[in-house]
Amino acid sequence: MKHKDAQTSAQNAERARIANEELTHALAGRPLINFDRHTTASRIAYAGPVGRIPAARPTLSLGYYSSWNPAGAHRTIAAETGTSLRDGEERKHKWWPRITDRAVADIRSFEHPPVVAGWWALPELHDLAGPNGTVAGLPASVRHTLEEKTALERVLRSAGVRKRHIIPARVYRGQLPSLTDIRSAVGARRIVVQAGHSGGGRGTVFVEDEHAMEQASRLPGPWRVSAFVEGWSSNTTVLSIPDSRGGVRVYVDRPSHTAVDIAALGAGTAKSAGHQWATAFPSQGVHDLIEAATRIGKWAWRTHGLFGLWGIDTIWTTAGPVINEINARKQATTEISGVNQQLAGYPPLAIAHLTTMLGSPVSWLPHPDEFNTLTLKAAHGSAPAPYYLKVRTRQDVTTPYDFPGSGIYRIDGKRLIWERAGAHPAEANTDRGLVLIANAPAPGTACQEGAELATIEGISEGPALPFAGPRELSRRGKALLQAFECLFVPTAKC
Structure with a gap:
């Protein structure tokens, strides 16, 4: 048993060594800049107890929240540093203008053009990278297309996702009908109204009465309207890596159990209060989720060139998972979901994402079938x-x-x-x-x-x-x- 444990440990260490070597080669001496509200983004890759990827530690982190050691043992510029103020919900995404001048001054001092990594390729990232720098993030146009909530049903059907995993919905433009008419159209008393483009639950209203309907009508249209589905919310991290034959390899992490609407944590009706991955899911449901994610990943690569990290939000009913959102970007769960990969003996998928974004190959991941089989086994629970x-x-x-x-x-x-x-x-x-x-x-x-x-x-x-x-x-x-x-x-x- 000790010999087997030592062998496994050696294999894990070798994967981390190769991942670090490949990322180092991809960066090619260029400074890595993280653009994220959390200045400690990617900390699980470079500040963990085992399997560290030193190349993942950025040269400079730009964000809102201040860092701490050992996560922030590098240069950081945080909007809250020096202000002694942490804003509420409405202003937490408006940190960039507060540090722009300092960030630009720092980057101009670098000897080489930078690599700027973010959730997706915002204009701000391109400005920071400059004409000779590199932005490591999904194109905003791809994100806009795949995350359009009013197009979700069409996207899933085009990808060949099975009907039982799709929530039927109606799309309204111009103005919303009356609550009575909508209930009749979707066949449910409690309904969900979503703005076409939104995130973090900010554009979603659960409607049970006229007051909530009035709130929903203030969301920017067009609107996706569906029946409320009871069950555990869930998020799944997915990675797509182009292969050498023009196709794509799709790796699916184990799904989370996502808690929402917990007042004690300050989480509103459609907002996440956190995630846990140790709770078991039914094997058939996880198998179906892996199949659906693989189909979406292959379709999105063929039609939109999607590669790198992305994710799926689902609701787990007694009959299995139904898909309620696609996130074509890194997600709020990306950081902690990477611990799943580390516990399985692999570097975080975020390392493969960054290496791939820089146009370099990733050799340390197994065939997707092997990785996704590990996901299926892990989703049974009974392991840390x-x-x-x-x-x-x-x-x-x-x-x-x-x-x-x-x-x-x-x-x-x-x-x-x-x-x-x-x-x-x-x-x-x-x-x-x-x-x-x-x-x-x-x-x-x-x-x-x-x-x-x-x-x-x-x-x-x-x-x-x-x-x-x-x-x-x-x-x-x-x-x-x-x-x-x-x-x-x-x-x-x-």
Whole structure:
């Protein structure tokens, strides 16, 4: 057994070595710049306990939230640094103008044209890269086409996705009909109205009455309207890599259980409160999801040239998964879902994404059938897997001046006690009483209502998972949240 473990460890280390070598070659001495709200994006690749990919550590990170060591042991420019303010929901995506001048000045000092990596190829990234630099991100036009919610049903049918995985919907332009007429058209009392282009739940309204219908009518059209589907929300990370024969290889990670609409975490009706990957899914449903993702990936490559990281949002019903969104980009789950690949002995798929975006081959991934078979087995549960809770403050708070900051904490009754520095969920086995607080504000930071306070991360085989249902914290999750809140707003309950 020890010999087998040593052999497996050696194989894992060799994959990491090759991945680092290939990414280093792809960068070719050019500085890597990360453009992400989180200045510690890609930390699981370069700051983890094992299988580190040093080449993934950026030369410069540009974002909103300040970093922490060991995740941020490199140059970072964060909008909140020096302001002692973390904005609420409405302004969290408006950080770039605050640091533009500093970022441009830094980049001009580089000896070589940079590689600028982001969720997709925004104009800002092209401006930063300059005429001789490189942008590593999916084209905005591809994202716009594939993420158009009013076209979802057409896209899925064109890709050959089976009918049972498609939610029938109606598309309305100009103006929405009355609630009575829409209910009749979709055959349901509770309906879902979505704006054509939106993300993070901001363009989705669940309609049960005229008041909600009035909210929905204020969304920018055209609108996709469907029946509300009961079940666990879920997200799946997918990677498409062109092969040498003009086709594409499609790798599918295990799906998450996504919790939404948890007021205690500050998550609104259609907004994610976090994800957990250790909860088991039915084998047939996972098989069907892998098949659907593969069909979408091959179709999107043939018709739109989609390659790199992308994702699928699903709702898991008693009959299996139905697809409610395609995300042609990196996602909020990309960082932590990469822990799944590391636990399986591979570097994060995000490393293959960046290497491929730079036009270089990736040799360390197995054939997709082998990788996707591992996904099918892992989705049974009963093995350690990552999770995270996203905590938004429900009132204006100021981070205490004695707050230790992001790192590994020990759960001690109703309290969280600082244990040590850390930046990777695998360092925080919650079944053994540890958690990672990540992306937290610095001491003395004023956090407005709705601001993201932090993510609480870790791994668990199941006993310490934070969510008990699609819209419900588990008993352990409630205790964890209470202990976290006591770090910010001490009350009698602490």
